[in-house]
Amino acid sequence: MLAIATSFRRVPGYLDTPSYGLPARATATALRRAARAWEQGTLDPVALDGSVERMRAAFAALVGSRAEDVALAATTSQVVGMVAASLQDGARVIVAEGDFASVPLPFVHDPRLTVDVVPLDRIVAETARGADLVAVSAVQSADGAVVDLAALAMAARVAGVRTLVDVSHAAGWMPLAARDFDVVVASAYKWLGTPRGIALAAVRPEASWVRPVSASWYGSDAPWQSLYGHDVELSATARRLDISPPWQLVEAGAAALELLVSQGVEEIGRHSVGLANEFRARVGLPAGESPIVAVEGVDPAALARAGIKAAARGGRARLGFYVYNDERDVEAAASAIRVAQPA
Numbered sequence: 001m002l003a004i005a006t007s008f009r010r011v012p013g014y015l016d017t018p019s020y021g022l023p024a025r026a027t028a029t030a031l032r033r034a035a036r037a038w039e040q041g042t043l044d045p046v047a048l049d050g051s052v053e054r055m056r057a058a059f060a061a062l063v064g065s066r067a068e069d070v071a072l073a074a075t076t077s078q079v080v081g082m083v084a085a086s087l088q089d090g091a092r093v094i095v096a097e098g099d100f101a102s103v104p105l106p107f108v109h110d111p112r113l114t115v116d117v118v119p120l121d122r123i124v125a126e127t128a129r130g131a132d133l134v135a136v137s138a139v140q141s142a143d144g145a146v147v148d149l150a151a152l153a154m155a156a157r158v159a160g161v162r163t164l165v166d167v168s169h170a171a172g173w174m175p176l177a178a179r180d181f182d183v184v185v186a187s188a189y190k191w192l193g194t195p196r197g198i199a200l201a202a203v204r205p206e207a208s209w210v211r212p213v214s215a216s217w218y219g220s221d222a223p224w225q226s227l228y229g230h231d232v233e234l235s236a237t238a239r240r241l242d243i244s245p246p247w248q249l250v251e252a253g254a255a256a257l258e259l260l261v262s263q264g265v266e267e268i269g270r271h272s273v274g275l276a277n278e279f280r281a282r283v284g285l286p287a288g289e290s291p292i293v294a295v296e297g298v299d300p301a302a303l304a305r306a307g308i309k310a311a312a313r314g315g316r317a318r319l320g321f322y323v324y325n326d327e328r329d330v331e332a333a334a335s336a337i338r339v340a341q342p343a
Contacts, residue, residue, distance in 0.1 A: 001326055002271050004263045008324040013307040013332055017320040018141060018169060018292055021193040023252070024259050030252040031195055038248055046224060051250040055200065058257035062265060063171055063186070065178040065202035071241035073199040076166055077102040078214070079185040080135065082241065083164050084110050086211040091132035094161075096120045098314075100141040103166050107135065120145060128155040133162040138176070139169035142314040144276075144292025146174075153180035162207070172260050173269040173291060173322070178202035183210060191322065192260065194253040197246045203238040210241065218244040260323075268323055275321035275330055282334035283341075291321045298340045306336035 007024040014022060023031070037043040056070040073079050084106040087093070092114045095104040099120070107115045118126045120140065124147075127134045134156060139146050149165065156163045163181040170176060172191035178184040183203050189196040203210055212219055212234055219234045219242045220226035226233075234240040260268065272291035280287055283295065298317040300310045310319045310333075317340075319333060 002263055002267060002323050004259055005324055005326070007259055011324065013329060014309045015319040015321060015325065015329060015333055016309045016311050017191060017322040018144075018313075018318060019190070019311050020196065021190050021322065022324055023193055023195070024256060026259065027193060027195075027252045027256040030255045031249070034248045034251055043247060045245075045247050048245060048247050048250050049223075051254040052245050054254035055198070055250065055257055058254065058261050059171075059186075059188075059192075059200040060178075060202065061261045062192070062257065063167060063176040063178040063184055063202050065184070065204075068237045068239075069179075069202050069204060071201045071203055071238040072218075072245060073185070073201055073241075073243055074197055074246070075102070075199050076168055076185050076187045077106060078243075079183065079199060079201045079241075080164065080166070081106040082213045083133070083135070083183055083210055084113065085213045086209055087113060087132060090114065092116065094118060094123065094126050094131045094134040094136075096123050096136045096140075096147075098140070098142060099137050100166065100168075103135050103137055103164075107133075120147070124148060124151045124155050127152060127161050128159055130159045131161050133164060135164040135166075137166040137169065138174065139167075139290050139292065141169055141292075142318065143294035143316070144169070144288060144290035144318075144320075146170075146289040149176070149180070153177070156181075162209075169290075169292065173265060173272045175265050175269065179204050182207040188253060188257070193256040195246075195249045197249050198253045201238070201241070203241060205237075212240045214243060215240075216243050218242045263323070271323065272321050272325075275325055275327070276319075278327070279319070279321065279330045279334055282330065283337045293319045293321075295319070295337060295341075298337055302340035303333070303336045306332070306339065308333050308336045 057067040185201040188194040294316040
């Protein structure tokens, strides 16, 4: 069992982290504290800048970046849309077939761009052939398929292709090297355990081509002195891309991310993928590389009747194993699958 497992309330059978992660006790406490301060009129937005900086630092530690290269957003699609809007007219973008819609849609619905949709197992080869940008999820939401990020980074570097990688289903358990890519973005409410409404993006300094399409007063190095006027100077760091923070959420977000940093991504990955592979073995599936498992021919409603919380994705039951899960969840899920699957 991971040391941080005791930081979470035990929720037997919760295997739906790919939909949303459970909060640690400290995360939930911080959220309640912020709600009380809001209700009582004592919430201090200026003081909460410290929590935003803690989130930058913790996210950087989790994805292999630097705090000054981390921008604050609300959703992954917002960041992807900003990248799409920053491309020149006629740019060609490569995306993966069946990827989570927030990755391809901002490109597809920009009439200035040409989008090539390729099978996931061809994403590296197609990148090597050249394009203006490749955009892909590191781990697929529907079934947990993992992209070879080292090979993708190499192919993009050799071919001169800009890169956007969505790590919403990778950050927290997978060791990452964000500085190998132009933009690495995550919706933090899944495997990072924050409240919904926080996304973070590591943007390497060389990606100065990414424009602050939603330029905000908070994109200044001195935001509280930049509230008015048209002549606000934006930061030279990734902060130029910031939106203003969701004040009620940021202390909880910082607590969630710092807890994962305290355990370490490698240990979390070994635990989570290990549980998933133990489950795969029990239900006759080959070992995999991620904590997400998709099972054919099983109705998640049948699993729910057995006390297993999972999701329906792409006609399959999708389960995800994480820091607060243990062998009891593996056994319960495997037993439920054996009952739910037709003979």
